[in-house]
Amino acid sequence: MFYPLTVRDFLDRAEQVYPDRVAVVDEPDQPAPGLGSLTYRDMAALARAQAARLDRLGVPVGGRVAIVSQNSARLLTSFFGVSGWGRVLVPVNFRLTPPEIDYIVRHSGASVVYADPACAGVLDTLHVKHKFVLGGGTGDEELYLHDTAPEPWTAPDEGATASINYTSGTTARPKGVQLTHRNLWLNATVFGLHTTISDRDVYLHTLPMFHANGWGMPFGVTGVGGRHIVLRQIDGAEILRRVRDHGVTLMCAAPAVLNAVLDAAADWDGGIPGRDRVRIVCAGAPPPTRTIERVMGELGWEFIQIYGLTETSPLVTVNRSRAEWDDLSGSERARKLGRAGVPALGVRVTTDAEGEVLTASNHNLDGYWEQPEETAEAQEGGWFHTGDGGHVDDEGYLVISDRKKDVIISGGENVSSIEVEDVITSHPAVREVAVIGIPDEKWGELVTALVVADASGLTAEELTAHCRSRLAGFKCPKRVDFVESLPRTATGKLQKFKLREPFWNG
Ligand code: AMP
Numbered sequence: 208m209f210y211p212l213t214v215r216d217f218l219d220r221a222e223q224v225y226p227d228r229v230a231v232v233d234e235p236d237q238p239a240p241g242l243g244s245l246t247y248r249d250m251a252a253l254a255r256a257q258a259a260r261l262d263r264l265g266v267p268v269g270g271r272v273a274i275v276s277q278n279s280a281r282l283l284t285s286f287f288g289v290s291g292w293g294r295v296l297v298p299v300n301f302r303l304t305p306p307e308i309d310y311i312v313r314h315s316g317a318s319v320v321y322a323d324p325a326c327a328g329v330l331d332t333l334h335v336k337h338k339f340v341l342g343g344g345t346g347d348e349e350l351y352l353h354d355t356a357p358e359p360w361t362a363p364d365e366g367a368t369a370s371i372n373y374t375s376g377t378t379a380r381p382k383g384v385q386l387t388h389r390n391l392w393l394n395a396t397v398f399g400l401h402t403t404i405s406d407r408d409v410y411l412h413t414l415p416m417f418h419a420n421g422w423g424m425p426f427g428v429t430g431v432g433g434r435h436i437v438l439r440q441i442d443g444a445e446i447l448r449r450v451r452d453h454g455v456t457l458m459c460a461a462p463a464v465l466n467a468v469l470d471a472a473a474d475w476d477g478g479i480p481g482r483d484r485v486r487i488v489c490a491g492a493p494p495p496t497r498t499i500e501r502v503m504g505e506l507g508w509e510f511i512q513i514y515g516l517t518e519t520s521p522l523v524t525v526n527r528s529r530a531e532w533d534d535l536s537g538s539e540r541a542r543k544l545g546r547a548g549v550p551a552l553g554v555r556v557t558t559d560a561e562g563e564v565l566t567a568s569n570h571n572l573d574g575y576w577e578q579p580e581e582t583a584e585a586q587e588g589g590w591f592h593t594g595d596g597g598h599v600d601d602e603g604y605l606v607i608s609d610r611k612k613d614v615i616i617s618g619g620e621n622v623s624s625i626e627v628e629d630v631i632t633s634h635p636a637v638r639e640v641a642v643i644g645i646p647d648e649k650w651g652e653l654v655t656a657l658v659v660a661d662a663s664g665l666t667a668e669e670l671t672a673h674c675r676s677r678l679a680g681f682k683c684p685k686r687v688d689f690v691e692s693l694p695r696t697a698t699g700k701l702q703k704f705k706l707r708e709p710f711w712n713g
Contacts, residue, residue: 211365212392215291217430222251225406225432232453233280234439238324239342242280247432250284257288257350258357264337266318268293268360271371273317274341275299275308275326277439278412281341281350285321286416286425290369290388293360297371297383298417301325302620302679305332307381311373315383315576321350365389370420371576374517375614375623383576384517391426394520394570397552399427401525402488402511404457408433411449411458413441418619419517422459422488433457443471451480461491461619462498462651469501482507490514490521491619492651493545493607500541514547514607516593518585520570523593524548524556524605546604547597556605557590564597564605565590613703615644615652622654622682624703630677631656631684636665641693642684643703645710656684657706659692 221230226248233241245253266272272289274296276282282298289296297315299308301323308329312320318336322329324343339349369388373381404410410428412435414421428435436453438446446468449455465487472479486509487502494512502510509528515521526548532540550556554568571591574582585592594614597607615622624642631640639659644652658670667687674683694702 211363211388213291213360213363213365213388214287214369214391214426215360215363216392217395217426218247218251218254218287218291221247221429221432226251228432229434230429231280231283231435231437234278234437237277237279237439239279239281239340242342245280247429250287250429252353253284253351254288254291255357256353256355257285258292258294259355260350260352261289261292261294261319262358263352263355264319266294269295269367270319271295271297271315271317273297273299273312273315273320274322274417275301275303275320275329276323276341276417277301277325278416278437279323279341279439280435280437281321281347282416283412283425283435283437286370286420287429290391291360292357293363293367295368295371297373298420299373300415300417300620300679302681304677304679305329306677307679309333310380311383314380315371315373363388365392366573368573372417372419372517375621375626380626381623382578382581385573385576386420386520387573390520390570390572391420391423393553393568394522395423395426395430397554397570398423398513398522399431401513401522401527401551402457402486404428404431404433406432408457409436409453409455410434411436411446411453411455412438413446413464414459414461414619419515419521422490422513422515422521424459428457441467443467443469444475447471447475447480450485454484455481456484457486457488459488459490461616462489462494463618463649465489465494465498465502466649469498469505472505479506485509486511488513492616493547495648496538496541496545499544500537503541504537510541510544512544512546512548513551514605515570518572518591519566519568519593520572522551522570523554523566523568525551526604543604546600546606549604556599558598562596562598562608564593564595564607566593567591615642615654617644617647617650617652617654617681617685619651620681624654627654627656627674627678627682627684630674631658631670633677634665634670634673636661636663637670639693641703641706643707643710645686645707650685653686654682654684655686655688655710657688657690657693660689665689
């Protein structure tokens with residue numbers, strides 16, 4: 208028998224098996240009135256009410272619905288309320304500027320945009336049929352139509368697009384990664400298998416839900432009846448407090464979040480919350496071995512590394528301490544856990560002659576939205592070309608060594624260096640620029656601009672202000688160095704590896 212895999216399965220099971228359990232505890236400190244604690248019965252009712260509202264707005268199956276929001280119970284419920292009835296969720300990075308969001312809304316063809324009150328200003332700039340503030344102004348009636356059953360999704364299709372997640376890559380404009388129900392379903396369940404999620408888990412949302420759909424945890428944790436604790440803003444001490452107050456057992460985060468928690472732990476009075484209970488899944492950049500050792504030693508939390516991309520839903524490899532390592536010292540185990548990991552179940556990983564990491568699995572994207580050429584190039588030969596450089600070591604573990612594509616990852620967010628270069632060169636005093644990532648304890652990589660300027664006396668402050676008015680804050684250079692010239696090949700191509708070298712040595 209063939210039965211299509213759709214994201215509704217996760218919510219349907221939770222509602223059927225755990226209707227009275229607390230499903231989600233919303234962020235208490237947010238501009239809209241929070242939704243408080245919702246049971247799985249409540250959450251399923253809200254998802255249906257959202258689908259009914261979209262029926263009323265005339266959004267067809269396959270229609271795109273964009274949401275620009277910090278983590279919230281409304282966003283979490285939308286993974287089901289939008290995609291669960293055959294529509295396509297476009298979760299948008301709330302840190303982007305209005306022109307960046309406008310591009311995504313236009314490119315995806317979204318006919319409805321919801322924005323958190325903190326991002327409500329963007330709505331004025333968008334040309335879109337329906338735009339609403341989440342929970343603000345007129346309340347939730349624009350999001351939920353209660354007491355009306357939604358039209359059923361008559362032909363559920365696991366090959367249908369469930370979400371389009373915009374990600375910065377090698378191009379100046381972000382690309383829309385089309386993920387199908389099948390992609391999301393298998394990523395969530397395989398991820399859940401490797402992290403052994405269960406109905407006893409209390410999951411803290413330290414990862415932005417817009418980023419690769421929170422790596423699939425919104426689905427997996429729901430499917431097993433775990434509890435979601437919504438966190439709107441990253442703050443190390445607040446993470447420790449939530450772990451203590453809610454009995455958190457699991458979270459996912461970029462290395463920058465680990466550092467924030469370690470800093471807060473140093474000032475924490477009493478025992479560290481979650482010792483010998485919490486497991487933390489880390490990806491986005493290679494975490495320093497020392498950080499891994501400190502997470503295990505100072506926090507007493509289990510450290511699990513994964514590697515992946517938005518294009519792979521994201522799970523590719525996983526590195527979790529195995530029985531053979533039980534007798535190793537903390538530092539030896541940290542060294543072993545510092546690698547990206549071994550292929551997850553059902554995932555194939557290899558490297559090509561140039562050392563680029565290739566992967567094939569059911570998590571790989573269907574395509575880049577309306578970019579068939581980019582799609583064909585990325586999936587050439589039946590493998591997804593990650594743009595990451597690496598090798599498989601003698602224990603079979605993938606080690607990521609560099610990035611072939613021009614992407615900087617700062618605080619877990621992708622920054623296209625080309626996009627930042629575009630903005631910097633739009634300043635009249637700039638002759639040439641190269642934007643690179645340099646290693647940084649806190650951010651992983653620091654967006655750094657090497658600038659050749661004319662004689663007009665341009666300052667780093669002026670240039671940063673110029674960027675701030677045009678780019679999201681996380682993309683703006685945190686460091687500006689003025690240089691005489693930039694190294695180029697005979698054909699005029701910038702040799703970025705030469706620029707990076709002095710910073711990355713050692
Ligand atoms: P994104 O699509 O925004 O999730 O970014 C994916 C990129 O993050 C990958 O192509 C890698 O460059 C980087 N990345 C993710 N996980 C790891 C990891 N465990 N180690 C090193 N880099 C990683």
